[in-house]
Amino acid sequence: MSARRIFTRPARIAAVAPYLWMSLFFLVPFVFVLKISLSQTAIAQPPYLPVFDLASGWQALVAAFSALSFDNFRLLASDQLYIQSGLRSLTVAITATAMLLLIGYPIAYAMARLPRRWQPVAMMLVIVPFWTSFLIRVYAWINILQHDGLLNKILLALHIVSTPVVWLSTDTAMYLGLVYSYLPFMILPLYATLAKIDPALLEASADLGSSPLQSFWLITVPLSLPGVGAGVLLCFIPIVGEFVIPDLLAGSDALMIGQTLWLEFFTNRDWPVASATAVLLLVILLLPLLIYDRFQRRQMGRA
Amino acid sequence: MNARPLAQMSRFNIATLAMGLAFLYLPIVVLVIYSFNASQLVTVWGGWSLRWYQSFFNDQAMLAAAAMSLRVAAVSATLATVLGTLAAVALTRGERFKGRTLFSGMLYAPLVMPEVITGLSLLLLFVALGAERGFWTVTIAHTTLTMCFVTVIVQSRLGGLDRSLEEAAMDLGCNPVRAFVAVTLPLIAPAIAAGWMLAFTLSLDDLVIASFTTGPGSATLPIRIYSEVRLGVKPEINAICSLIVGSIAILIVAASLASKLSSGRGQNAAPM
Numbered sequence: 001m002s003a004r005r006i007f008t009r010p011a012r013i014a015a016v017a018p019y020l021w022m023s024l025f026f027l028v029p030f031v032f033v034l035k036i037s038l039s040q041t042a043i044a045q046p047p048y049l050p051v052f053d054l055a056s057g058w059q060a061l062v063a064a065f066s067a068l069s070f071d072n073f074r075l076l077a078s079d080q081l082y083i084q085s086g087l088r089s090l091t092v093a094i095t096a097t098a099m100l101l102l103i104g105y106p107i108a109y110a111m112a113r114l115p116r117r118w119q120p121v122a123m124m125l126v127i128v129p130f131w132t133s134f135l136i137r138v139y140a141w142i143n144i145l146q147h148d149g150l151l152n153k154i155l156l157a158l159h160i161v162s163t164p165v166v167w168l169s170t171d172t173a174m175y176l177g178l179v180y181s182y183l184p185f186m187i188l189p190l191y192a193t194l195a196k197i198d199p200a201l202l203e204a205s206a207d208l209g210s211s212p213l214q215s216f217w218l219i220t221v222p223l224s225l226p227g228v229g230a231g232v233l234l235c236f237i238p239i240v241g242e243f244v245i246p247d248l249l250a251g252s253d254a255l256m257i258g259q260t261l262w263l264e265f266f267t268n269r270d271w272p273v274a275s276a277t278a279v280l281l282l283v284i285l286l287l288p289l290l291i292y293d294r295f296q297r298r299q300m301g302r303a
Numbered sequence: 304m305n306a307r308p309l310a311q312m313s314r315f316n317i318a319t320l321a322m323g324l325a326f327l328y329l330p331i332v333v334l335v336i337y338s339f340n341a342s343q344l345v346t347v348w349g350g351w352s353l354r355w356y357q358s359f360f361n362d363q364a365m366l367a368a369a370a371m372s373l374r375v376a377a378v379s380a381t382l383a384t385v386l387g388t389l390a391a392v393a394l395t396r397g398e399r400f401k402g403r404t405l406f407s408g409m410l411y412a413p414l415v416m417p418e419v420i421t422g423l424s425l426l427l428l429f430v431a432l433g434a435e436r437g438f439w440t441v442t443i444a445h446t447t448l449t450m451c452f453v454t455v456i457v458q459s460r461l462g463g464l465d466r467s468l469e470e471a472a473m474d475l476g477c478n479p480v481r482a483f484v485a486v487t488l489p490l491i492a493p494a495i496a497a498g499w500m501l502a503f504t505l506s507l508d509d510l511v512i513a514s515f516t517t518g519p520g521s522a523t524l525p526i527r528i529y530s531e532v533r534l535g536v537k538p539e540i541n542a543i544c545s546l547i548v549g550s551i552a553i554l555i556v557a558a559s560l561a562s563k564l565s566s567g568r569g570q571n572a573a574p575m
Contacts, residue, residue, distance in 0.1 A: 010479050015393030015406060018386045018450065022409040025447040029424030032431055046430045107323035110316035122320065124559070129327045131501070132551050133508040135525050136544040139532055140330035143337060146536060150333060183327065234415060241417020243511055248532065258419045265423065265515075275427070278420050285417070 037275035038068040048271050072276035082260060082277065086284060089257040092246070093239040096178040100235050101228065103179060104186035108227075109220075111187070112194035119195065123188070130184040138177050138248050145173050145249075174250035178239060185238075186231040193227030194220070226299065233292050237285055257281050331548060338541035355542035365527055365543065372507055372524035375438065379445035380502035386446065387453025387502070388495055392483075394454070395461040413451045421448060422515030429516065436518030444516040445506040452505060453498035460494035461487075493561065500558055504551055 042049040076082040111122045129137065144150045145167035152164040167173050197220060205215040243258035250256075255263070257277060265274040338356075342349025359365060390410055394403075413421060425444045426436075434440055464487065472482035510525040517523065524543075531540055 010483070011393050011396035014389040014396075018390035018393070018410070018454075019402070019406055021386055021447070021450070022406075025425065025428070025443060026409050026413060026421075029428040032427040033420075033424045036427055103323070106316075106319040110320040110323075113313075113316050114320075125324055126327070128552075128555060129331065131504050131555060132331065132548050133504075133525070133544070135508065135510050135528060135532075136334070136547060137330065139528070139536075139540065139544060140334040142532065142536055143334055143541070144330055180326070180330070183323075187323075237415040238417055241419055243417075243419055244529075258417060261419050261423065271427070274423060278423050281417060281420060 033275045033278050035068070036272055037072055037279050038070065039272045039275075040069075040071070041270050041272050046271070047269055072272050073279075075273065076276055076280055081255075082257075082280070085255045085257045085260040086280060088254050089240045089281075090284065092174070092178070092256060093236050093242075096175055096182070096239050097232055097236045099175060099179050100182055100186040101232065104183055104190055104231065105228075107183075108187045108190035108194055111191050112197070123191065126184050126187050126191075134181060135244060137181055138245055141173065141177050141180065142168065142248065145176075168249065169251040171250055174246050177245040177249045178242070181245060182235045182239065185234040189230035189234060190224065190227040193224045197223050226296075229292055229295060233288060236288055240285060241281055257284070334541055335545045335548060338538070338545040340538060340541075343538070355538045356546070358539050359542050359546070362539065365524075365539075368522050368524045368527040369543075371438070371521055375442050375445060375513075375523060376503045376506040379442045379449060379506045380499050382442070382446040383450035383453050383502040384495060384499040387450040387498055388457050388491075390450065390454045391457035391461055394458055410451050410454050413448050414455070418509070418511035419515075422512040425512070426515040436516060437521040440516045440518070441513050441521070441523065444512050445502075445509060448509070448512060449502035449505050452501050453495075456498040456501065457491060457494045460491045464490055496561060497558060500554055504554070507547070 036048050039048040041047060107126075111119060111126070114122055142149075147164055147166070147168070149167075151167060152161075155161045155165065201219050201223075202215050205219050206212070210218065240256075241258045242256060243262055246256045247259055247262070257280070261274050261277040261281065264270045264277060339351050339353065340348055341352030341354060390406075394407060394410075422444070425440075425447070429436060429440050468486050468490075469479075469482045472486045473479060477485060508525065509523075510529050513523045514526055514529075517526065524547075528540060528543065531537055
């Protein structure tokens with residue numbers, strides 16, 4: 001027991017460097033996002049007003065503070081573009097996450113059913129694509145989906161279609177890209193909970209007269225819910241803010257909120273509106289996190 | 304008890320697994336095959352050739368971007384490994400300290416935070432600090448993101464270790480730091496190595512955060528690839544992507560061999 005106390009102090013010292021780093025480069029930047037979301041666009045360097053300058057004295061600081069306003073958020077609320085991109089992000093993320101769950105669950109289930117010594121191999125095979133570049137994986141699909149790409153060639157050769165189908169710049173291509181890129185994030189947490197389920201429970205349920213399907217619904221599915229929650233969250237949150245996949249695979253008529261932010265920042269050079277969009281995106285993301293937190297608390301309370 | 308012969312796995316399960324893995328791997332295989340295509344048209348097969356690799360190695364702008372990416376990845380992965388390992392030690396060994404919840408929150412949030420937010424917020428910080436944008440700003444941004452992944456990997460390994468080994472070393476007269484370095488560090492070395500590699504590949508891969516935090520004239524490889532891809536598929540991009548996939552595959556094989564060699568000493572292999 002006393003040994004444990006000695007452990008603690010070096011551990012606390014170990015926390016100092018990462019603590020400072022994350023505070024400076026993760027926490028503090030949000031203060032800037034918030035501040036600039038309340039600023040005005042200016043043709044200047046940096047392109048926003050007011051600029052806080054501690055050297056210019058108290059009066060100037062007060063003046064700068066009173067110049068902050070909610071105008072950008074009023075713009076977000078009144079302009080259809082932002083509302084629609086927010087709604088589209090939510091729709092796309094919900095649809096894609098549902099597809100991921102439907103596809104990922106059977107794969108994770110099959111992995112958990114493999115003989116023990118094969119399971120790490122299967123896990124490795126699922127993880128490896130996650131290590132190869134995100135951009136490359138999206139690009140690989142452009143190769144396949146383009147007008148005279150492999151998919152159209154195969155479909156034409158099999159006489160399933162008579163003229164090449166337009167795949168690129170459609171929502172179909174975007175969903176394909178999303179499911180492809182996020183599949184490992186869904187499979188791994190699901191597999192982790194499914195592999196932990198004691199097979200004796202299923203045997204007991206079978207002994208008591210359940211059909212395999214009944215056992216699956218009554219035992220496997222409820223026990224795997226924590227993995228479902230983790231997988232859904234791991235996919236849903238980044239997909240809401242996704243930029244690369246919709247930008248390269250979907251059409252340009254409907255934008256997701258990450259694309260709107262990108263457009264405001266890089267094309268319109270409107271940093272304050274981009275920051276306000278970031279704040280909006282954060283608020284959208286807070287909701288599922290709170291739901292998940294409550295869900296987990298309830299689970300813990302039950303245990 | 305759990306071991307079932309493969310024959311007992313239902314056909315449905317085997318088919319699902321096979322289709323899932325095929326879905327994950329086929330696009331990459333197609334990409335690699337087409338990178339050896341001799342034809343100028345990306346979609347017409349013109350026989351095997353290395354000409355697109357040649358044209359990559361003659362493309363000065365692309366090579367400069369690749370060099371920039373490799374430098375950023377090496378430096379940021381090393382920083383992230385040091386910081387992430389320290390954070391993992393603090394989280395598993397420090398029982399309770401002030402701000403522990405905030406600390407773990409800050410370490411887990413970037414894992415799911417949309418990259419556009421991380422990128423934008425870091426850029427605004429750098430601008431407010433008056434930092435010149437380029438190599439170091441991208442490196443700092445990547446370190447911030449990837450150290451969280453290192454923390455998760457090292458933490459899961461540390462959590463599974465038997466603490467009595469460390470305690471025994473201290474009973475034999477080691478101070479806690481020495482016991483950690485002599486006993487624990489060699490045991491978690493595979494996880495640290497895996498963490499470094501993951502940080503390296505994540506940094507090499509990142510487009511969004513790098514786009515926000517880099518300055519004029521210092522584009523990374525993904526930024527170059529992205530601007531080319533937006534203009535359409537080019538055979539040269541196939542070659543570059545295949546080179547990246549190939550080097551990552553070599554890294555992974557090397558890592559799994561290394562962890563296999565060292566797993567004789569540890570209890571179980573690193574989770575990744």
